Amino acid sequence: MVSVKICGLSTPETLDAAIAGGASHVGFVFYPPSPRAVSFDAVRGLTARVPARIAKVGVFVDPCNALIDQAIESGALDAIQLHNVTPGRAAALKEYSRREVWAAVAVKTRADLDTASNYRQAADKILYDAKTPDGALPGGMGVRFDWGLLDGFQHPLPWALSGGLSADNVAEAVRRTGATLVDVSTGVESAPGVKDVDKIAAFLQAVGQL
Numbered sequence: 273m274v275s276v277k278i279c280g281l282s283t284p285e286t287l288d289a290a291i292a293g294g295a296s297h298v299g300f301v302f303y304p305p306s307p308r309a310v311s312f313d314a315v316r317g318l319t320a321r322v323p324a325r326i327a328k329v330g331v332f333v334d335p336c337n338a339l340i341d342q343a344i345e346s347g348a349l350d351a352i353q354l355h356n357v358t359p360g361r362a363a364a365l366k367e368y369s370r371r372e373v374w375a376a377v378a379v380k381t382r383a384d385l386d387t388a389s390n391y392r393q394a395a396d397k398i399l400y401d402a403k404t405p406d407g408a409l410p411g412g413m414g415v416r417f418d419w420g421l422l423d424g425f426q427h428p429l430p431w432a433l434s435g436g437l438s439a440d441n442v443a444e445a446v447r448r449t450g451a452t453l454v455d456v457s458t459g460v461e462s463a464p465g466v467k468d469v470d471k472i473a474a475f476l477q478a479v480g481q482l
């Protein structure tokens with residue numbers, strides 16, 4: 273069975289679509305430059321709708337401790353997903369937050385993949401995401417990487433696949449990589465930051481058929 277995280281949710285309707293469609297994880301972005309960024313008040317209301325069986329993941333880019341505190345308190349987060357964070361900082365945030373830590377590894381080359389092993393003692397999960405262009409957001413750009421890079425790779429930790437997934441390519445991505453957890457944001461949107469309930473349903477249906 274393949275689990276799905278629908279990320280960058282910011283409205284009750286789209287969150288409900290993710291829940292109804294069978295998402296295992298829902299993600300909330302705590303990074304103001306993102307078009308998906310949510311306020312603490314908004315996330316409080318949103319996460320109150322999430323049943324206990326579904327994990328709530330906060331997405332952060334090199335966060336300070338105060339942001340982590342406020343986000344966990346307002347969103348009752350189960351896990352924190354960290355982008356642009358060194359293994360040392362990830363380990364510190366794991367101890368500080370007492371939450372599951374997902375370390376995002378930005379992948380373009382096999383050498384990028386190899387950096388995942390640095391998080392072995394620092395994180396609970398690796399999120400393989402595509403490396404985005406300089407100056408762009410470090411995620412949520414709908415960019416995919418060459419899934420063939422994962423062929424034969426010795427994963428240092430449990431892992432998830434993200435980057436440019438959609439209802440049209442997720443079956444191929446899972447077949448190609450063996451992923452048991454996939455993460456999508458742009459691929460279930462009609463415009464940057466605007467989630468689409470039909471696309472969310474189609475993505476979850478595509479995974480459900482695997």
Ligand SMILES: O=C(O)c1ccccc1N[C@@H]1O[C@H](COP(=O)(O)O)[C@@H](O)[C@H]1O
Pocket residue numbers: 279280299301303306307308331332333355399401409410411412413414415434435436437455456457458459
């Ligand atoms: O979604 C964002 O805006 C975002 C901002 C900063 C860091 C990560 C972000 N999203 C994460 O990016 C990946 C891939 O997204 P996409 O499907 O390619 O659009 C996903 O894990 C999001 O959680």
